[in-house]
Amino acid sequence: MTDFPRVKELLEQPGVSIGLTVAAYWCALQLHRRWTWIPPIVVAAVPIMGFLLLLREPLAVYNRGGDLLTWCLGPATVALAVPMYRNGLALQRWLPRLAVVVLAGSVAGMVTAGVTARLLGAPMSVAMSTVPKSVTTPIAVEVSRELGGIPQITVALVICAGVLGASFGPALLALLGVRQDLAVGAAMGSASHGIGTASLVRRSEMQATVASWAMAASGVFTSLLATVLLLLLHLRHR
Amino acid sequence: MVLLFVPLTVALMDMGKVISRQAGAIVASLLVSFLAVLLITGLLGRWLLSGSAPGLGAVIERREGGEGLEVRQ
Numbered sequence: 201m202t203d204f205p206r207v208k209e210l211l212e213q214p215g216v217s218i219g220l221t222v223a224a225y226w227c228a229l230q231l232h233r234r235w236t237w238i239p240p241i242v243v244a245a246v247p248i249m250g251f252l253l254l255l256r257e258p259l260a261v262y263n264r265g266g267d268l269l270t271w272c273l274g275p276a277t278v279a280l281a282v283p284m285y286r287n288g289l290a291l292q293r294w295l296p297r298l299a300v301v302v303l304a305g306s307v308a309g310m311v312t313a314g315v316t317a318r319l320l321g322a323p324m325s326v327a328m329s330t331v332p333k334s335v336t337t338p339i340a341v342e343v344s345r346e347l348g349g350i351p352q353i354t355v356a357l358v359i360c361a362g363v364l365g366a367s368f369g370p371a372l373l374a375l376l377g378v379r380q381d382l383a384v385g386a387a388m389g390s391a392s393h394g395i396g397t398a399s400l401v402r403r404s405e406m407q408a409t410v411a412s413w414a415m416a417a418s419g420v421f422t423s424l425l426a427t428v429l430l431l432l433l434h435l436r437h438r
Numbered sequence: 439m440v441l442l443f444v445p446l447t448v449a450l451m452d453m454g455k456v457i458s459r460q461a462g463a464i465v466a467s468l469l470v471s472f473l474a475v476l477l478i479t480g481l482l483g484r485w486l487l488s489g490s491a492p493g494l495g496a497v498i499e500r501r502e503g504g505e506g507l508e509v510r511q
Binding site (some may be wrong): 224241248249252266270304309313356357362364378382 | 439440441442443444445446447448449450451452453456457460462463464466467468469470471472473474475476477478479480481482483484486487488
């Protein structure tokens, strides 16, 4: 196997993995502009994965810079409050109906994930790990732990749900004839949390606003529903 | 903002080992549940939020007779 000591040495600098990520994302965006069906997040990640595999470098080396980008997610998520503040008045009237839509999505997501996993023979711990996969990672990990799930599986599923939504969500919704900003935002925030919301920022400010609201509401509903589920399981085993 | 999620997506390459034991059930559960949430929230949203602002792809036309505008989703 060919070795690339100089490249490996370079990759250990956080700036290089950040630069690599930005360059891969920029190329993915150019491809996405030409062929809109190409999901930029996947197209940006795959060459980096290939590069790491080729160099036989562990993920930890890339993450020296990658973690800095991930850290920026915190301030970027807080910044989503700005469009929410700007569009607050327009949204206020629709909040009760939006809450019903997001609650229905939370129930559907939790039930279908757990039941499908159980029907296909997964043990209870794995099934419980799939239950909170539609909400943002910090909430999902806590809910998974409370339900007796395996947090590592939950984290993987949360990211996959986000990537699926960011890549195919808007197209699938358009196929269903769902085009209103509020409906698209509610669906994307409920199904794909922060990654889905981020993918809407460049599309429409209103959609991103509703998706941020739906993401937060979905987190609250999932935590409450998990408590109910836990009580039901407890009563059943008594 | 999507750029900031790229490192998390790259991290999926290390999660294969965790998922591999129950891969079939986990992947099926992910896909079924993702589609269920998207379908239910999308269609329920289309129905419950039908009077809200039009979204991308809406067509705004002048009404017949030239009075006012009509929005078609």
